[in-house]
Amino acid sequence: MAYEKMKKRVYLDYNATTPIDPRVLETSQHLLKVDFGNPSSLHREGQRARSAVNQARAELARLIDCEENELVFTSGATEAINAVILGTYYQSDAIRGHVVTTQVEHPAVLECCRFLESRGWQMTYLAVDSHGTMDPGDLKKAIRPDTRLVSVMHANNEIGTIEPVEEVGAIALEAGVPFLTDAVQSLGRLPVKLASWNASFAVFSAHKMGAFKGTGLLYIRRDQNLPPFILGGEQERGQRAGTENVAGIVAMTEAVRLSLECQTEEMVRVQKLKCRLQEGLQSNLDSIRVSGHPEHCLANTLHVAFQDLEAEELLMNFDLAGIAVSNGSACNSGSVQPSHVVEAIGLAERFKRGTVRFSLGRETTAEEIESVIQKTIDIVRRLRPGGASC
Numbered sequence: 001m002a003y004e005k006m007k008k009r010v011y012l013d014y015n016a017t018t019p020i021d022p023r024v025l026e027t028s029q030h031l032l033k034v035d036f037g038n039p040s041s042l043h044r045e046g047q048r049a050r051s052a053v054n055q056a057r058a059e060l061a062r063l064i065d066c067e068e069n070e071l072v073f074t075s076g077a078t079e080a081i082n083a084v085i086l087g088t089y090y091q092s093d094a095i096r097g098h099v100v101t102t103q104v105e106h107p108a109v110l111e112c113c114r115f116l117e118s119r120g121w122q123m124t125y126l127a128v129d130s131h132g133t134m135d136p137g138d139l140k141k142a143i144r145p146d147t148r149l150v151s152v153m154h155a156n157n158e159i160g161t162i163e164p165v166e167e168v169g170a171i172a173l174e175a176g177v178p179f180l181t182d183a184v185q186s187l188g189r190l191p192v193k194l195a196s197w198n199a200s201f202a203v204f205s206a207h208k209m210g211a212f213k214g215t216g217l218l219y220i221r222r223d224q225n226l227p228p229f230i231l232g233g234e235q236e237r238g239q240r241a242g243t244e245n246v247a248g249i250v251a252m253t254e255a256v257r258l259s260l261e262c263q264t265e266e267m268v269r270v271q272k273l274k275c276r277l278q279e280g281l282q283s284n285l286d287s288i289r290v291s292g293h294p295e296h297c298l299a300n301t302l303h304v305a306f307q308d309l310e311a312e313e314l315l316m317n318f319d320l321a322g323i324a325v326s327n328g329s330a331c332n333s334g335s336v337q338p339s340h341v342v343e344a345i346g347l348a349e350r351f352k353r354g355t356v357r358f359s360l361g362r363e364t365t366a367e368e369i370e371s372v373i374q375k376t377i378d379i380v381r382r383l384r385p386g387g388a389s390c
């Protein structure tokens with residue numbers, strides 16, 4: 001039985017991380033207990049581990065439709081994003097360069113961009129509309145002769161909005177600029193189409209799909225180059241040195257396989273639960289706003305702002321009521337400041353401090369959603385001025 005069920009808690013923070021799928025755990029246990037060798041060792045234990053890594057790479061290439069040598073295993077998406085953005089900077093001969101990204105990217109992208117700015121590069125942070133969608137026309141205007149990279153995420157982790165990456169990729173291709181997309185929230189939830197997006201680079205993370213934290217994947221299209229980003233060995237064709245996280249890699253591969261296997265049905269199921277949650281809150285509570293695109297949005301993500309309430313008190317009350325939710329990206333939790341995404345979509349002043357992200361997943365049930373609706377109504381009525389008696 002999974003952790004949160006044992007504890008009788010409702011876990012609705014799947015965009016922050018997911019519980020480990022028991023089947024994934026089962027698959028990887030052999031690598032931890034029996035075939036635990038170092039893939040670089042020549043003995044049988046090592047060669048079995050090497051073979052597990054090779055098989056995982058072949059399987060992942062098949063699952064996301066690319067070539068094996070286009071994949072690099074990393075410690076997660078943050079590392080992969082750093083490798084692309086900082087690598088673009090380090091391998092450029094130019095003292096000055098330019099990167100185009102959006103205002104709603106994950107902090108891993110934004111902070112790498114700020115680092116480049118501190119080194120004299122220029123950035124364009126494209127604005128988004130009130131749904132969180134960027135305008136490909138703005139990208140077209142922003143690209144300059146010295147633009148070295150375009151970085152636009154596929155699905156936003158806070159509000160769920162899906163960006164028009166196919167148009168972005170076409171514009172970048174026409175301009176001859178490499179295109180990085182952060183597809184962390186997409187794999188297993190949305191079709192990932194690296195070729196039709198014209199993605200030069202893409203990043204993925206295992207722990208958003210029922211596998212372990214500390215494992216990620218970087219796709220580098222065969223016509224692209226990046227300098228090695230971790231030095232000290234020949235692993236990952238010298239691109240990323242360090243003994244491979246064999247169990248993590250195999251677990252991630254199994255998690256991707258399992259997620260893709262049931263993606264369509266699962267997203268239909270989760271979308272229904274999300275719609276019920278939205279409807280249950282909107283029909284019982286005044287003065288709430290739902291953000292994220294009404295159609296082009298992750299099926300599992302519902303971002304709600306409660307007027308005149310503070311995220312911190314909301315999250316604390318949810319936690320006490322046995323519900324794990326977040327107010328945005330995990331990295332922002334604990335902070336009472338409205339997130340950069342909430343600022344970028346221009347949420348009204350009275351709403352932007354009281355945001356809650358409900359992100360659903362494989363273990364979410366209809367009963368849980370009914371209980372979350374009821375508890376949310378109770379919490380909000382209690383916290384609102386004059387609401388103690390409600």
Ligand SMILES: Cc1ncc(COP(=O)(O)O)c(C=O)c1O
Pocket residue numbers: 015016075076077078079106108153155156157182184185204205206214215216329330
């Ligand atoms: C959209 C997005 N990009 C990047 C990351 C970073 O991934 P990782 O935890 O694998 O470093 C996350 C994780 O929250 C994310 O949601």
